[in-house]
Amino acid sequence: MARFTIEIWGEMCPIPLIKAKNKLLSMECGDILVLETEHSCTSRGIVVWAKANRYLIEEEEVANGIWHLELTKTHD
Amino acid sequence: MKKTWQTIIHGPWAYWVGAIILGMLNLLVLIVRHQPWGVTQNIEHWAEWIGTNLGVLDDQGFTFMGLMTSSGTYLNLGLLMGAFWATLVASQARFRPIRDRKFFLSALIGGLLMGYGARIAYGCNVGALLNGIASSSLTGWIFAIAVFIGTWLGSKFLVKYLL
Amino acid sequence: MGTNAFHSQQKWNLGFIVFLTLLLVLLAQISTNLTLIFVLGISLGFVLQKSRFCLVSALRDPILIGMTELTRAFLLLLGISILGFALVSWGASQRNIPLILNVFPLGVHTVVGGLLFGIGMVLAGGCSTGILMRIGEGFAMQGVAFFGLVVGAVLGERSLITWRNLFGEWSGIFLPDLLGWVPTLILEIAVLVTLWQLAKWWQKKQLGE
Numbered sequence: 001m002a003r004f005t006i007e008i009w010g011e012m013c014p015i016p017l018i019k020a021k022n023k024l025l026s027m028e029c030g031d032i033l034v035l036e037t038e039h040s041c042t043s044r045g046i047v048v049w050a051k052a053n054r055y056l057i058e059e060e061e062v063a064n065g066i067w068h069l070e071l072t073k074t075h076d
Numbered sequence: 077m078k079k080t081w082q083t084i085i086h087g088p089w090a091y092w093v094g095a096i097i098l099g100m101l102n103l104l105v106l107i108v109r110h111q112p113w114g115v116t117q118n119i120e121h122w123a124e125w126i127g128t129n130l131g132v133l134d135d136q137g138f139t140f141m142g143l144m145t146s147s148g149t150y151l152n153l154g155l156l157m158g159a160f161w162a163t164l165v166a167s168q169a170r171f172r173p174i175r176d177r178k179f180f181l182s183a184l185i186g187g188l189l190m191g192y193g194a195r196i197a198y199g200c201n202v203g204a205l206l207n208g209i210a211s212s213s214l215t216g217w218i219f220a221i222a223v224f225i226g227t228w229l230g231s232k233f234l235v236k237y238l239l
Numbered sequence: 240m241g242t243n244a245f246h247s248q249q250k251w252n253l254g255f256i257v258f259l260t261l262l263l264v265l266l267a268q269i270s271t272n273l274t275l276i277f278v279l280g281i282s283l284g285f286v287l288q289k290s291r292f293c294l295v296s297a298l299r300d301p302i303l304i305g306m307t308e309l310t311r312a313f314l315l316l317l318g319i320s321i322l323g324f325a326l327v328s329w330g331a332s333q334r335n336i337p338l339i340l341n342v343f344p345l346g347v348h349t350v351v352g353g354l355l356f357g358i359g360m361v362l363a364g365g366c367s368t369g370i371l372m373r374i375g376e377g378f379a380m381q382g383v384a385f386f387g388l389v390v391g392a393v394l395g396e397r398s399l400i401t402w403r404n405l406f407g408e409w410s411g412i413f414l415p416d417l418l419g420w421v422p423t424l425i426l427e428i429a430v431l432v433t434l435w436q437l438a439k440w441w442q443k444k445q446l447g448e
Contacts, residue, residue: 010175012182012364012380013296014303015239021304038172040163040376044088044291045300048308053446061086063244065168065377087289091312094290099319101283106327108275111339113283115367120392127393147276150266152371154280157259159375161281162288164255167248172378179364183380186363187370187387188394189355194367195395196402197352198343201294201366204353210320211340212423214412215349222350226357227298234361235303 002027005034008042016042017049020071027073035069036062043067086166102207109147112211114203115155116194118148182238186230193226287372295360295369305445307438314438318431325424346408348399363387 006023008016016037023033037043043059046069050057056072083089105113125143127133143149163169174180194200197219199208205223208216259281267274286292297313300306324340331338343349360366363384365373370388373381402408414423 010173010179012179012238013293014300015234017304018235018239038170039378040088040168040288041291041293041296045296045304045306049304049306052306052308052442061168061245064246064248065163065170065172084289087291089286089290091290091292091309092315094286094292095312095316096319097286097290098283098292099316099323101279101286102316102320103323103327105276105279105283106324106338108272108279110331110337112324112341114341115371116388116392119367119389120396123389123393124396133393145270145273147273150273150277151280151283154277154282155284155287155368155371156375158281158284158286159288159372160284160377161252161255161259161375162285163376164248164252167245167252169248169251170377172376172380174380174383179380180383182362183364183384184387186359186361187384187389188391189359189387190363190367190384191359191388191391191393192395192398193352193355193357193359193391194388195352195392196348196399197356198349199341200356200368201360202368203341204343206294206317206320207324207341208343209317209427210324211342212321212325212414212427213340213342214414215343215345216341218345219349219353222353223357223360224298226354226359227295227361228302228357229354230358230361231299231302233358238362 001030001032003032003034008035008037010038011042013039013042013045017046020046024071024073029073029076031073033071033073035071036066037069038066040065040067043069046071086168087162102210105151111147112203112207113151114148114199114207115152116191116200116203118143118146118152120191120195121146122149178238182234197222284372284375287368288376293369294366295364298357299361301438301441301445305442307442310438311435314431314435318428321424321427321431325420329420340413342411342413344408344411346402347406348402348408351402352395359391 006019047057047059050071056074058070060068062068102113121138124136125138128135197204204219208219263274266277297309301310328338365381370381370384
């Protein structure tokens with residue numbers, strides 16, 4: 001149940017999602033990946049992608065126009 | 077009820093909801109303007125006018141009054157303001173600076189390529205692709221295929237240089 | 240996690256609404272048509288931002304990520320537009336209203352332009368519509384891209400004549416002239432439905448089961 005963070009601050013679509021995808025490969029089931037972005041489309045894209053992959057995803061707007069995402073790797 | 081309102085204000089709306097409303101608005105633009113929605117041509121006209129006034133470009137006959145009464149100006153200005161308003165409504169407005177020099181370069185190069193490509197093909201994603209196809213023009217379909225291949229090439233560059 | 244640093248911007252929002260209303264009232268004194276266009280422009284920007292609609296994403300994500308949700312929404316938008324444009328142009332011809340459709344000439348530069356545009360929009364993080372929308376959202380990066388777009392557009396417009404002279408160009412083919420209205424619409428919708436199915440299959444294949 002480890003928590004991982006990757007730095008995607010200020011990165012343009014779709015780089016955050018590709019990075020997240022690669023990071024997930026090295027993670028165990030049940031691990032959590034934490035992401036933070038100020039890009040509305042990036043946040044949305046990751047949520048849609050995670051849902052399509054049946055991962056657990058939580059999206060919260062922590063400040064004006066900043067989204068905090070927590071993705072749980074529920075399966076391999 | 078409150079939750080629905082929250083979603084409307086904060087978004088994101090489902091993609092298909094956006095598609096349907098955008099489709100309706102696209103039709104309304106055609107009806108009001110007697111011409112489909114387009115973006116880059118008007119930007120180019122403004123650039124010609126500014127360039128002429130700065131003495132960089134030779135005069136192509138664009139006047140300030142002519143530009144201020146052209147419908148494209150209001151579509152583009154409205155688009156920008158509408159997007160800003162949409163972020164403001166949801167209290168999501170903020171300045172988002174460039175955090176890395178590579179994005180400055182990629183934006184500049186990308187913008188140049190895009191502007192050049194759009195003008196030699198008579199339109200951008202909206203004018204030539206979406207509304208070219210919507211106008212049942214063969215050119216629109218061919219442009220769409222070219223853009224798709226270009227996107228594929230661009231993705232290769234993106235993975236190679238920006239990732 | 241952490242503290243919630245969310246501040247309401249409703250005061251600014253109200254101020255901006257007043258500003259927009261004043262602008263619209265002022266414009267209405269000059270031209271009703273332009274006022275309507277301005278309202279439509281604002282609505283387009285609003286909806287694009289709220290639904291996070293992005294034409295770059297629609298074309299790029301199938302390639303890079305294997306997601307086609309937005310691609311399918313874009314196909315829906317195309318379908319609505321094709322049928323709607325047919326209806327509007329039929330209505331206009333009934334009432335003898337002149338209507339310009341985007342039937343552009345076809346040439347080598349159409350393909351070259353498309354390729355360059357495709358590469359450019361991926362690198363710039365938005366097509367021309369997306370750039371305007373993201374400037375509205377406050378992105379500095381797309382502001383730079385906009386500057387590039389302006390310069391590129393001028394260069395493109397001025398080199399168009401060279402492209403024409405070098406490779407020539409054919410006048411655009413309006414498909415209904417060639418096939419008739421009904422077959423054209425059936426053909427186009429059939430292509431869109433096929434692409435829809437393909438996109439659905441692609442996403443399933445890419446994500447795996």
